[in-house]
Structure formats: structure tokens, C-alpha cells
Amino acid sequence: MxxxxxxxxxxxxxxxxxxxxxxxxxxxxxxxxxxxxxxxxxxxxxxxxxxxxxxxxxxxxxxxxxxxxxxxxxxxxxxxxxxxxxxxxxxxxxxxCSSVIDLTSxxxxxxxxxxxxxLFEKLTKQLPKLKSINYTFTTPSNNTSKKSFEELWKIRHFSIYDYVRLFSIPEDFNIDCFYSFMKVCI
Known part of the structure; x- marks a missing residue:
């Protein structure tokens, strides 16, 4: 028009x-x-x-x-x-972010x-079209919790991302849960 x-x-x-x-x-x-x-x-x-x-x-x-x-x-x-x-x-x-496929934050x-x-998992939930994410956590990180990755795992579209790159991951981020998730996805 x-x-x-x-x-x-x-x-x-x-x-x-x-x-x-x-x-x-x-x-x-x-x-x-x-x-x-x-x-x-x-x-x-x-x-x-x-x-x-x-x-x-x-x-x-x-x-x-x-x-x-x-x-x-x-x-x-x-x-x-x-x-x-x-x-x-x-x-x-x-x-x-309503149409974002590739996000760098x-x-x-x-x-x-x-x-x-x-929280990071709530942001991710808002991005159903996302395929690629480069995300650097704020320092000191206050946008994660001990259950962040467990919550990410519950988000359906998170498992179909083509590319996930996380920087400055906080210590309370459950890396064991992340590793289990990656084993299932690969």
C-alpha cells in the first residue's frame, strides 16, 4: 500500500x-x-x-x-x-523482538x-521465532536463577534453535543440566 x-x-x-x-x-x-x-x-x-x-x-x-x-x-x-x-x-x-530470528544481546x-x-528464561520465552542467539549476561549477573536452565529446557522452541552462544555465564547457571540438554539435542 x-x-x-x-x-x-x-x-x-x-x-x-x-x-x-x-x-x-x-x-x-x-x-x-x-x-x-x-x-x-x-x-x-x-x-x-x-x-x-x-x-x-x-x-x-x-x-x-x-x-x-x-x-x-x-x-x-x-x-x-x-x-x-x-x-x-x-x-x-x-x-x-516480535519478528526476530537472529538476536545478539x-x-x-x-x-x-x-x-x-x-530472567533470561522469560526473555527466551518471548521469542518463539528465534533461531540464533548470542547472549552476554550482564555483570554482575542478576538475570538468572539456580533453575534457569531447567526452565529453558521446558520452553518448546528453545530446543530447535540453530545456534546458541552464551557469554559471561553466571556461576549459579546449572551447567550439568545444560550438558544433559545438549546430549539430548545432539
Whole structure:
């Protein structure tokens, strides 16, 4: 509808972009296979992200960039999501991850409405389309429990992931349970 009808944009101003990337150069998007800088604050239209959202500069001084982009998003159909050093709410996480197949999460803290940290297994449960995950636990880790892996094992779609890579695994993560799980899956 957006591509075929110029009047649709006038009535509902939505910019369809495949990639939205934030790195040391600021916000960028791909136009004709070239990254172009954009000033996100001057865009009055909502954004429809169709392929990738990447907030990938590490050691941010601004850990709320992901949260600040949420009001600008009309729809996020990104299949690839990469977040680094961010603090977001569970609702924001769900908005960003609704279509994600490949997730990279480095030192990202997801919080409930009451300010408590969402456990890793609860995040995983929210991602039924996920096939690949690179996940670095926050340090010190407060998003796991002694039963984290036992809970992960109960999630049906977790066993069909193509790729799981976990970093900075906390000491209370049950590695024996993980090993048993891997033996069954392989």
C-alpha cells in the first residue's frame, strides 16, 4: 500500500526502511546499498523497520538509546536485532523482538514495570521465532536463577534453535543440566 499509493503517506506518514543502525557515527540507514547518516530527531514520520535494528556500539554512555527509538517505530519487523549496553523494559523488548530470528544481546538489562530484572528464561520465552542467539549476561549477573536452565529446557522452541552462544555465564547457571540438554539435542 505504501509503495503503490502516494496518498497513503499523506494520511499515515510511515517511512519503510530495511536497516536502522546506531554506531559511533550516530544513526544510519541503508539507501541503495550504502549507509547514509540520518538525524532521527528531525524525522517526523514513524519508522517501519523491515530487516535489521542494530544499536551496536559497546560501552555506551547513553544506555537508553533503544528506549528512545521506540516512540519513532510504527512497526518493527526486524529479523536481526543487535543490542549492546542498553537498559530497556520488557514491553520495549517485545516491540523490538516480535519478528526476530537472529538476536545478539551484549550486556542488555531488561526490566519489568516494577524495576526488577527479567530472567533470561522469560526473555527466551518471548521469542518463539528465534533461531540464533548470542547472549552476554550482564555483570554482575542478576538475570538468572539456580533453575534457569531447567526452565529453558521446558520452553518448546528453545530446543530447535540453530545456534546458541552464551557469554559471561553466571556461576549459579546449572551447567550439568545444560550438558544433559545438549546430549539430548545432539
Amino acid at each position: 505504501i509503495k503503490n499509493c502516494k496518498y497513503f503517506f499523506i494520511k499515515t506518514p510511515i517511512l519503510v526502511i530495511s536497516d536502522l543502525i546506531y554506531d559511533r557515527n550516530g544513526w544510519e540507514t541503508e539507501v541503495n546499498k550504502t549507509l547514509k547518516s540520518i538525524d532521527i530527531n528531525t524525522i517526523s514520520s514513524k519508522l517501519w523497520i523491515t530487516y535489521q535494528l542494530c544499536i551496536c556500539q559497546r560501552n555506551f554512555t547513553n544506555n537508553s538509546l533503544a528506549s528512545s527509538i521506540i516512540p519513532k517505530i510504527y512497526q518493527c519487523d526486524a529479523t536481526y536485532l543487535s543490542l549492546s549496553d542498553q537498559v530497556i523494559t520488557l514491553n520495549e523488548f517485545i516491540i523490538l 551484549h550486556q542488555v538489562t531488561v526490566k519489568n514495570d516494577d524495576g526488577t530484572v527479567v
